[in-house]
Amino acid sequence: MASGTIETAILSPTQENLDRLSDWIRQGGVAALPTETVYGLVADASNTGALRQVFEIKGRPLSNPLIVHVENGEKLLEWAELTGDLRRTVLTLVEKFSPGPLSYVLPKKFWVPELLTAGRPTLALRIPAHPLFREILRRSKCALAAPSANPFGYLSPTSARHVQESLGGKLRYVLDGGECPIGLESTILDLSRSPMRLLRPGKISLEEIQSVLPDKEILLPEEERALANEEIALAEKERAGHIPGEADEFASPGAPGGPRRHYSLRTPLHLFFKTEELLLAKEEKVARVFLSRKDREEVFRNDFFLSEEGDGAQMAQRLFGLLWELDTSRSYEKIYCQCPPSHGLGAAIANRLRRAAGRLKHGP
Ligand code: TXA
Ligand code: MG
Numbered sequence: 001m002a003s004g005t006i007e008t009a010i011l012s013p014t015q016e017n018l019d020r021l022s023d024w025i026r027q028g029g030v031a032a033l034p035t036e037t038v039y040g041l042v043a044d045a046s047n048t049g050a051l052r053q054v055f056e057i058k059g060r061p062l063s064n065p066l067i068v069h070v071e072n073g074e075k076l077l078e079w080a081e082l083t084g085d086l087r088r089t090v091l092t093l094v095e096k097f098s099p100g101p102l103s104y105v106l107p108k109k110f111w112v113p114e115l116l117t118a119g120r121p122t123l124a125l126r127i128p129a130h131p132l133f134r135e136i137l138r139r140s141k142c143a144l145a146a147p148s149a150n151p152f153g154y155l156s157p158t159s160a161r162h163v164q165e166s167l168g169g170k171l172r173y174v175l176d177g178g179e180c181p182i183g184l185e186s187t188i189l190d191l192s193r194s195p196m197r198l199l200r201p202g203k204i205s206l207e208e209i210q211s212v213l214p215d216k217e218i219l220l221p222e223e224e225r226a227l228a229n230e231e232i233a234l235a236e237k238e239r240a241g242h243i244p245g246e247a248d249e250f251a252s253p254g255a256p257g258g259p260r261r262h263y264s265l266r267t268p269l270h271l272f273f274k275t276e277e278l279l280l281a282k283e284e285k286v287a288r289v290f291l292s293r294k295d296r297e298e299v300f301r302n303d304f305f306l307s308e309e310g311d312g313a314q315m316a317q318r319l320f321g322l323l324w325e326l327d328t329s330r331s332y333e334k335i336y337c338q339c340p341p342s343h344g345l346g347a348a349i350a351n352r353l354r355r356a357a358g359r360l361k362h363g364p
Contacts, residue, residue: 006169019139021175025144028043029043029050030053030057031175035130035180036100036180037180037184037203038158039180040148041054042069042136042145045116055115058150066116068124069137070125070126070137070144073091081107086106089191089216092213093209096212099128101186102204103188105122116145130180151167153263158320160174162324183319184319184349187202195216195217197218201348203316205343205348206347224351228342228350231341266330267327267332273338285332292305293309315345316345
């Protein structure tokens with residue numbers, strides 16, 4: 001995947017390297033840094049030249065806005081136009097969930113560069129928790145814009161190696177902070193509209209946000225709700241002996257570059273919802289990914305488990321890495337992956353799987 005002419009250095013997090021990276025970013029350079037969710041492709045949010053490089057390196061259309069990462073609630077208030085009830089609501093959420101994997105879409109200050117917001121009146125802001133990312137925020141004294149550090153349309157990277165393999169040759173530095181502890185991109189909550197909307201599910205679940213804001217209505221994207229309902233119906237069908245397959249209405253449309261392709265894997269991905277009757281694919285060329293090993297007496301060579309013990313956080317943490325391995329190994333013609341029920345962290349995992357399988361059209 002890698003192409004380009006720049007030599008990409010993977011830096012270990014020494015004091016010297018943290019200073020070098022902070023200077024580089026302050027001077028308009030772009031670097032990949034670890035966050036607690038996924039690796040980000042980072043630039044000074046006030047430097048339009050640097051922001052342009054981010055779009056170029058990712059191959060991302062300028063119509064897709066960026067998230068700005070700041071150190072704390074005070075800095076967030078410098079970028080967002082917040083008054084009255086909205087201000088109180090945001091501060092309540094910041095108090096409860098930040099620093100952490102929650103991004104806030106808010107009315108922007110008038111001077112915020114258009115390039116960050118793709119011309120919208122709103123800006124996405126996040127206060128990240130990863131100690132290395134926070135160290136660069138502190139040393140560079142910049143707010144940092146960062147999309148996930150992957151080529152546009154592919155899986156988000158959860159290790160420095162993923163960044164090197166997919167963007168190596170296109171950027172100067174990758175800071176190696178090991179594997180990202182959460183492994184899925186942040187939850188995105190749009191508070192600029194009433195009722196507010198959960199644009200992207202993540203580690204911080206709808207249920208958790210709702211419990212902090214019991215009087216507020218929070219809407220889910222309609223397409224997501226409809227799919228969750230279809231999946232419940234399919235799980236019922238599977239219980240009755242139906243085996244999902246290529247001809248199934250839930251199979252990937254398999255048209256690379258088509259409108260439903262996000263996280264576009266080279267290997268077609270199919271989702272299934274129950275395991276009891278899963279007779280499919282003991283064949284060589286098919287990988288089967290299960291959420292957990294529990295209750296699986298018979299395990300085949302091409303069976304993989306997101307978590308041996310069925311731990312939700314571990315499933316999320318391993319999801320992109322395992323799909324990445326299976327996809328880039330070129331050993332499989334198809335991947336079948338079990339999709340969890342859509343609540344709590346399961347909603348975030350299901351969302352990423354639907355996108356990777358080409359089932360979900362819209363959304364960040
Ligand atoms: O966990 C994360 O959020 C990671 C790490 C690096 O912080 N970042 C990340 O950024 O996932 P990105 O650019 O890959 O995804 C952010 C999504 C984009 O799809 C974008 O469309 C959406 O957030 N977004 C950004 N600004 C927005 C806005 N003003 N209104 C609605 N959606 C917005
Ligand atoms: Mg992304």
